[in-house]
Amino acid sequence: MSLAALLGSDLPLIQAPMAGSQGSALAIAVCAAGGLGSLPCAMLSAEAVRNEVAAIRAATVQPFNLNFFCHSLPAPDAARDAAWRAQLAPYYAEFGIDPASIAAGPGRSPFTAESAELVEALRPAVVSFHFGLPAQELLARVQATGAKLLASATTVAEALWLQERGVDAVIAQGLEAGGHRGHFLSDDLSEQLGLFALVPQLVRALRLPVIAAGGIADAQGVKAAMVLGAAGVQVGSAYLLCPESSTSAVHRAALQFADAGHTALTNLFTGRPARGIVNRFMREQGPLNAAVPEFPLATGAVAPLRALAESRGNGDFSPLWAGQNAHGGRPMRAGELTRQLAVGFSGI
Amino acid sequence: MSLAALLGSDLPLIQAPMAGSQGSALAIAVCAAGGLGSLPCAMLSAEAVRNEVAAIRAATVQPFNLNFFCHSLPAPDAARDAAWRAQLAPYYAEFGIDPASIAAGPGRSPFTAESAELVEALRPAVVSFHFGLPAQELLARVQATGAKLLASATTVAEALWLQERGVDAVIAQGLEAGGHRGHFLSDDLSEQLGLFALVPQLVRALRLPVIAAGGIADAQGVKAAMVLGAAGVQVGSAYLLCPESSTSAVHRAALQFADAGHTALTNLFTGRPARGIVNRFMREQGPLNAAVPEFPLATGAVAPLRALAESRGNGDFSPLWAGQNAHGGRPMRAGELTRQLAVGFSGI
Numbered sequence: 001m002s003l004a005a006l007l008g009s010d011l012p013l014i015q016a017p018m019a020g021s022q023g024s025a026l027a028i029a030v031c032a033a034g035g036l037g038s039l040p041c042a043m044l045s046a047e048a049v050r051n052e053v054a055a056i057r058a059a060t061v062q063p064f065n066l067n068f069f070c071h072s073l074p075a076p077d078a079a080r081d082a083a084w085r086a087q088l089a090p091y092y093a094e095f096g097i098d099p100a101s102i103a104a105g106p107g108r109s110p111f112t113a114e115s116a117e118l119v120e121a122l123r124p125a126v127v128s129f130h131f132g133l134p135a136q137e138l139l140a141r142v143q144a145t146g147a148k149l150l151a152s153a154t155t156v157a158e159a160l161w162l163q164e165r166g167v168d169a170v171i172a173q174g175l176e177a178g179g180h181r182g183h184f185l186s187d188d189l190s191e192q193l194g195l196f197a198l199v200p201q202l203v204r205a206l207r208l209p210v211i212a213a214g215g216i217a218d219a220q221g222v223k224a225a226m227v228l229g230a231a232g233v234q235v236g237s238a239y240l241l242c243p244e245s246s247t248s249a250v251h252r253a254a255l256q257f258a259d260a261g262h263t264a265l266t267n268l269f270t271g272r273p274a275r276g277i278v279n280r281f282m283r284e285q286g287p288l289n290a291a292v293p294e295f296p297l298a299t300g301a302v303a304p305l306r307a308l309a310e311s312r313g314n315g316d317f318s319p320l321w322a323g324q325n326a327h328g329g330r331p332m333r334a335g336e337l338t339r340q341l342a343v344g345f346s347g348i
Numbered sequence: 349m350s351l352a353a354l355l356g357s358d359l360p361l362i363q364a365p366m367a368g369s370q371g372s373a374l375a376i377a378v379c380a381a382g383g384l385g386s387l388p389c390a391m392l393s394a395e396a397v398r399n400e401v402a403a404i405r406a407a408t409v410q411p412f413n414l415n416f417f418c419h420s421l422p423a424p425d426a427a428r429d430a431a432w433r434a435q436l437a438p439y440y441a442e443f444g445i446d447p448a449s450i451a452a453g454p455g456r457s458p459f460t461a462e463s464a465e466l467v468e469a470l471r472p473a474v475v476s477f478h479f480g481l482p483a484q485e486l487l488a489r490v491q492a493t494g495a496k497l498l499a500s501a502t503t504v505a506e507a508l509w510l511q512e513r514g515v516d517a518v519i520a521q522g523l524e525a526g527g528h529r530g531h532f533l534s535d536d537l538s539e540q541l542g543l544f545a546l547v548p549q550l551v552r553a554l555r556l557p558v559i560a561a562g563g564i565a566d567a568q569g570v571k572a573a574m575v576l577g578a579a580g581v582q583v584g585s586a587y588l589l590c591p592e593s594s595t596s597a598v599h600r601a602a603l604q605f606a607d608a609g610h611t612a613l614t615n616l617f618t619g620r621p622a623r624g625i626v627n628r629f630m631r632e633q634g635p636l637n638a639a640v641p642e643f644p645l646a647t648g649a650v651a652p653l654r655a656l657a658e659s660r661g662n663g664d665f666s667p668l669w670a671g672q673n674a675h676g677g678r679p680m681r682a683g684e685l686t687r688q689l690a691v692g693f694s695g696i
Contacts, residue, residue, distance in 0.1 A: 156609060175523065176542040190612035190626070190635060194524040194542035196563035196572070197672035201609070204676070215544035224544070224572040261504060261549070264538035278538070287538060324545035328552070 003209045003232040006148055006168060008063035008125050010034030011342050012232025013222070014150075014171075015239055015334075016213060017067030017128065018179060018321065019043045019108065021251065024055040025244040026334055031062035033338035036126060038065040042108040046118050053122050063125030065150070068111040070132045070184070071272075074294040081293050085301050087285075091317075095308045102304055107296035108270065110134075116141040126150060131272075132158075132184035133165055150211065152182030155191050159202045159210075169209040171234055172198045176215030178237040178323035180274040181265065189265065189273060196228070203229035217325040222344025235341060237326030242334040250315030252331075254279070260327030269302055269319040271295035277327075280316035281305075351557045351580040354496055354516060356411035356473050358382030359690050360580025361570070362498075362519075363587055363682075364561060365415035365476065366527060366669065367391045367456065369599065372403040373592040377682035379410035382690065384474060386413040390456040394466050401470050411473030413498070416459040418480045418532070419620075422642040429641050433649050435633070439665075443656045450652055455644035456618065458482075464489040474498060479620075480506075480532035481513055498559065500530030503539050507550045507558075517557040519582055520546045524563030526585040526671035528622040529613065537613065537621060544576070551577035565673040570692025583689060585674030590682040598663030600679075602627070608675030617650060617667035619643030625675075628664035629653075 003012035015030040017040035027037025039056065041049050049066070056064050085092075085099055092099050109115075111134040119127060119142050127142050128150035134142070143149065149167040153159035159170045173182045174195025181192060193201070195214045202210045209231030216225055217238040225233050240247045240255055247255075254260055254277050265273040266287035272295035273288065281302070292298045305317040332340075351360035363378040365388035375385025387404065389397050397414070404412050433440075433447055440447050457463075459482040467475060467490050475490050476498035482490070491497065497515040501507035507518045521530045522543025529540060541549070543562045550558045557579030564573055565586040573581050588595045588603055595603075602608055602625050613621040614635035620643035621636065629650070640646045653665040680688075 174542055174544060176545045191610055193672050194522055194563055195544040196522060196542065196569065197524045200566070200568065200673065201676075215542055218548070220548065220576055221544065224575040227572040227575055228568055262539055324541050325548065328549075 003169060003211065006209065007036050009036040011338070011345065013338065013341060014038060014065065014211060014232065014234040015338075016234045016236030017065070018236055018240070018245070020319075021240055021247045021321070022245045024052040024059075025246070026239060026242060027056055027064050028059040029242070029244040029334035030239075030338050031056070031060040031064055033335040034342065035338045036063060036065050038067050038128065040067045041115070042067070042069040046114055049118055050122065053124070065126040065128050066119065066122070066124040067128045067130065068115055068134070069108050070129050070134050071108070071110050071295055073110060074297060076297065077293065080291075081297065081301070084291050084293055084298070087291060088301055088305070091305050095305055097304050097308065102300060104297070104300040107299050111138060113138065119147065120145055123147070128171070130180065130182045133162065133167070139165065152213070153202065154181060154183040154198070155185065155193065156201050156205045158183065158185050159206055161185060163206050163208050167208065169211055169231065170202060170206060171211045171213050172202045172230070174198050174212070174214030176324040177213055178263070178275045178326055179321040180270070180272055195225070199225060199228040199230050215323055215325040217323070217329065219341055219344035221325070222341050226345065233341075237321075237323040238329060238337060238341070239334055240322070240326065241329055241331045242337060243331065244334045248310060248318065250310050250313065250318050251320050254315050254320045255322060255327055255329070260322065263322050263324055263326070267292050267298070269298065271298035274319065274321060275323060277320035277322050279318065279320055351517060351559065354557065355384050357384040359686070359693065361686065361689060362386060362413065362559060362580065362582040363686075364582045364584030365413070366584055366588070366593070369588055369595045369669070370593045372400040373594070374587060374590060374682055375404055375412050376407040377590070377592040378587075378686050379404070379408040379412055381683040381686035383686045384411060384413050386415050386476065388415045389463070390415070390417040394462055397466055398470065401472070413474040413476050414467065414470070414472040415476045415478065416463055416482070417456050418477050418482050419456070419458050419643055421458060422645060424645065425641065428639075429645065429649070432639050432641055432646070435639060436649055436653070439653050443653055445652050445656065450648060452645070452648040455647050459486060461486065467495065468493055471495070476519070478528065478530045481510065481515070487513065500561070501550065502529060502531040502546070503533065503541065504549050504553045506531065506533050507554055509533060511554055511556050515556065517559055517579065518550060518554060519559045519561050520550045520578070522546050522560070522562030524672040525561055526611070526623045526674055527669040528618070528620055543573070547573060547576040547578050563671055563673040565671070565677065567689055567692035569673070570689050574693065581689075585669075585671040586677060586685060586689070587682055588670070588674065589677055589679045590685060591679065592682045596658060596666065598658050598661060598666050599668050602663050602668045603670060603675055603677070608670065611670050611672055611674075615640050615646070617646065619646035622667065622669060623671060625668035625670050627666065627668055
C-alpha cells in the first residue's frame with residue numbers, strides 16, 4: 001500500500017506540525033491541496049484542540065494529523081531554575097524585568113490520558129508522535145481508534161524501537177530539520193544523522209514506510225528523498241512564510257534575512273535541542289548550555305525577555321525555529337507551495 | 349560542458365582522496381572503471397608522489413586528480429603540546445610508553461612552492477584542494493599548468509570565495525562526509541550543513557558545477573545528489589573496504605562492526621575536526637577537546653598509542669575515518685563499486 005493510501009491523502013506529503021507557528025489554517029490549506037495537514041497539540045489545551053479540529057472539519061473532508069509530544073515531565077528543580085535565572089540576570093536588568101515576577105512558562109504538555117480521551121473523541125485519521133511514544137496503555141487506546149500512527153526516528157535504533165511498538169510509518173528526521181530534534185533513546189547529538197545517511201539506513205532496516213523530513217524545501221528535494229527510498233516526505237520550515245501560518249513577525253523577518261542560513265541546535269529556549277536561526281541569545285549563552293533547566297521547564301525563564309524583545313520588533317530572544325534549507329524563500333500560499341512540492345513525486 | 353568533460357573522465361564521479369587509506373592502486377582501479385581516481389598527497393613526500401604518479405601512468409592513460417591540503421602550519425606551542433601529553437599520561441602508562449620518547453608526528457604538509465613544482469613537473473589533469481586554496485602565486489602556477497581545479501566548500505560563503513578565485517568546480521562537502529571537514533572561513537561547526545541543504549544552496553549560489561560529497565554510498569545516493577542539482581559526486585568511505593585501498597586492518601574491521609554507524613567529528617587525532625567511527629579515545633577524551641594541539645601538530649601525541657594498539661589488533665586510538673553512511677558495506681573491488689555507483693547517473 002502506498003503511503004498516500006495509508007494516510008488517506010492524495011499526496012504522500014505531510015505538513016510538519018510546528019507548535020507555536022501554525023494552527024488549523026495551515027492544516028486546512030495543505031489538506032485542500034492534497035497533502036496531509038497537521039495540527040500540533042503540544043502547546044494547546046484540550047479545548048483549543050477541539051476548536052481547531054472543529055475548524056478543520058468545517059473546512060475540509062480530507063484526513064488530517066494530530067501531533068503530540070511524548071516527553072516525561074521532569075521533577076521541578078528549584079535550585080537549577082534559580083541558577084539559570086541568575087545567569088540570565090543581566091538580561092532581566094537590561095529589559096527592566098523583575099526576576100521575581102517571572103512565572104513558570106507554559107511549557108509543552110506530553111501525551112496523557114486526557115490526550116487519549118481527546119483522540120478517542122475526535123478520531124483523527126492520523127496521529128503522530130515526537131520524542132518517542134506514549135505509554136503502552138495510552139498507545140493502545142490511540143490504536144484502537146483506528147488512527148494511523150506515525151512517529152519520528154533520528155537513528156536506526158529508534159526506528160526499530162518504533163516499528164516493534166506498532167507504528168504504521170516512521171518519520172526519518174534528518175539533522176537538517178528545524179525545530180525540536182526528536183531523539184529519545186540517546187541524547188548524544190553525535191548520533192544524529194544527515195538525511196542523506198538516515199533515509200537509506202532506515203529504508204534498509206525497516207519493513208515500514210519511511211517518511212523523509214529535514215531540509216526538504218522544494219520539488220527537487222522531494223524527488224531526491226524519494227530516490228533515496230522514502231515513501232513520502234514531511235515538510236515544515238518551507239511553510240513558515242505562508243500567510244496561513246501564524247509564524248511571528250520577528251520569525252518571518254529572520255527567515256528572510258541574509259544570515260538565516262546559519263542555524264544551530266540550541267537547548268536555550270525549551271531545554272531540548274532544537275534547530276533555529278542563530279540569534280543574540282544563542283550566540284551569547286549557547287547554542288547549547290548545560291545549565292539550562294530540563295525540557296520543557298526552560299521556557300519560563302526566557303519568556304519575558306522574548307515578549308519584551310518581540311514587542312520591539314526584535315527576535316534576539318525568540319526561538320526562530322528553522323531547518324538548514326529554510327531561508328531564501330518567498331511568502332507563498334500553502335496550497336501553491338504544496339502543489340509545487342508535489343511535482344517532486346512525478347517521474348520517480 | 350558536463351563535469352565529466354571538464355575532468356576528462358568518462359563519469360562525473362570522483363574517488364575522494366583519503367590520505368592514509370589509499371595510494372595509486374585505488375586511483376588506478378577507479379580510473380579504469382571510468383571514474384576520476386585521486387591521489388592524496390598531504391602525507392606523501394615529493395618523491396613518494398612522483399613514484400605514485402608514475403605507477404598511475406604506467407597503469408592507465410585516464411586523467412587523475414592530485415589532492416593537497418591548504419592549511420597554514422601553526423607555530424609550535426611547546427606548552428600546549430606538553431599539557432596535552434600530560435593529559436594523555438595515563439594512556440602512556442597503560443601502554444608502557446615513555447612520554448619523553450615521543451617524537452613529533454609526521455603530520456600533514458600544506459601546499460608549498462615545492463608542491464607547485466611537483467604539479468608543474470607531473471601535470472595531472474586535475475588538482476583538488478582541501479581547507480581552502482594555496483596562496484595566490486602558488487595557485488596561479490597550478491592554473492598555468494592547465495590542470496582543472498577543484499576545492500571543497502562547506503558553506504555558501506566558502507563556495508563563493510572559491511568561485512571568485514577561479515576554481516573550475518566546487519566540492520560540496522556535506523556534514524555526513526568522513527574524514528577532515530574542509531571548512532576554512534569559520535571554525536564554527538554549527539555552520540556545517542547536511543548534504544540535503546548544502547547542494548541546493550551551492551547550486552543556487554554558484555555559476556560553477558557543484559560536486560556532491562558526503563554520505564553518498566550507492567547508486568541511489570548518486571541519483572539523489574544529481575536530482576538535487578549536483579553536476580557529479582565524490583565518493584570516499586564506500587571505497588575504504590576495497591582491496592585496492594590501504595585501509596588498515598583495524599579500520600576495515602571497525603567499518604564492518606555493528607556500531608560503525610556511530611561516527612562523530614573529532615579533533616583528537618590531528619587537531620582539526622574530522623568524522624570517524626567513535627572509539628575509546630574519542631569516548632574518553634572528546635570527541636572534541638579544546639586542549640588538543642593545533643592541526644596538524646596533534647598527530648604526534650597519539651601516534652605511539654595508535655601504533656601499539658594497532659599492533660594488538662585494536663583500533664581504540666586510531667582515526668577510523670568514515671562518513672555517516674560508510675558502514676554495512678561489504679568488500680568489493682573498486683572497479684565494481686564504481687560501476688555500481690555509475691548506475692545512479694542513468695535516467696536522471
